[in-house]
Amino acid sequence: MALSFIKRVFTFGKPAEEQAPEAERPDEIAAVEAGQPEPRPHDEDLPVSPVDPVAATEIETAGGPSADDVAENVELSESETEEEETLPILPDAEDASDTGVAPLSLLEAEAEAGQASEVPAADLSTSAENGSREVPALPKGFSTALPEPEPVAAAPAPRLTWFQRLRAGLARTSSQLTGQITALFTKRKLDEDTLEELEDLLIQADLGVETAMRITGALSSERYGKDVTGEDVSRIMAGEITKVLSPVAKPLQLDLNHKPHVILVVGVNGTGKTTTIGKLAAKLSGAGLKVMLAAGDTFRAAAIEQLKIWADRTGSEFIGTKLGADAAGLAYDAYEQARANKSDVLIIDTAGRLQNRTELMAELEKIVRVLGKLDPDAPHTVLQTLDATTGQNAMNQVEIFRNVAGVSGLIMTKLDGTARGGILVAIAAKHKLPVYFIGVGEGIDDLEPFEAQDFAKAIAGLTH
């Protein structure tokens, strides 16, 4: 694995001024940054690394039709279809109505229908030229329905940019918030009452007291006593949320001096640990890194199976053990095997059982202790997944897992379709832990580096 190649992939998009010159970065080759690609992935025109599995999909569709093209094609296809369907059937019927002929008797209609089935082959081949399939001339006494035109393949839906997907995912959060804000400020000036009501709205939207006060404070100093529109509030809100989120929007640092760099993934069950591991593995192995996945959730057979599927799907190595086996023992074996295989990254899944907290604490502590014996710095990253749909619960979960396992960074999942996306802002303000990625779907490419401004705008319902 050429390190220069890794470096290129994981610093991809970093603005030149942010990258220290070679001489100033002796650790540059080792400290590789995963995620946070800039220019942002929604800049579809920008060059994309051909080894990025997500980008690869984009490349496949990048030359595809624009939304306008698609619309045109659809219209064209529809009109073509109509033409095909009407060509062989209409002439007789049209002639009849055009000439104002009175309705035929049943007998005459049957006779005409018989004639219709005797349309000469030559006539039918004309319709074939227009796109329909050719029908052989049938002997007298046979009839056939005219062939159905070939179905017109539906034009592929244009791929949405990341920002569009994020906005769609957070639409419930933002529409609820902006709808209430607009209603609040309709025909009302910004005064103490409206400020207080706004603060309540922002707190109810899970943004947290601190951020709510920041927003009302900024709004008050700019517009007190004046008319305020929902748009004014959205803009100020986006600005203040960006300020809260920017310090935590950090890339996941991989130190490839360690072989393997160990990522321990923790979190309550169902928050998306296994799925997120699969998505991360896809990004890393797609970039040429050698990845091993360890099924440390030994409580659930399905979790082991699920991780194995992700390993196969992402070309990662897999290590598991039997149901109920000691997870710390599995972590030990996984580390040894990953080191022997010269894996770049070892990602360890764990069981999440908040209801058995003592047991969970003991197990996680043991895994961390065992890994520390193998490499004093391991686990090098302790990643916690948080399910956005759980709102305030997610806040408490960070508290618990931070104490138990020394969480070093977060990934928030299920931001698609939730009205509670604001919780990420409250968590950032309170815990100040790095947020590396966010998940907006169950698909392999539904995980993107967390970007403060995009997220803030999406929550505030801004389109640009």
Ligand SMILES: Nc1nc2c(ncn2[C@@H]2O[C@H](COP(=O)(O)OP(=O)(O)OP(=O)(O)O)[C@@H](O)[C@H]2O)c(=O)[nH]1
């Ligand atoms: N909509 C949506 N679903 C997600 C996302 N991430 C994960 N999921 C789904 O959430 C469910 C739980 O995900 P898992 O990865 O099994 O969660 P887990 O934390 O490993 O759960 P346990 O194995 O029970 O501890 C699955 O159905 C996933 O497909 C996301 O970003 N959006």
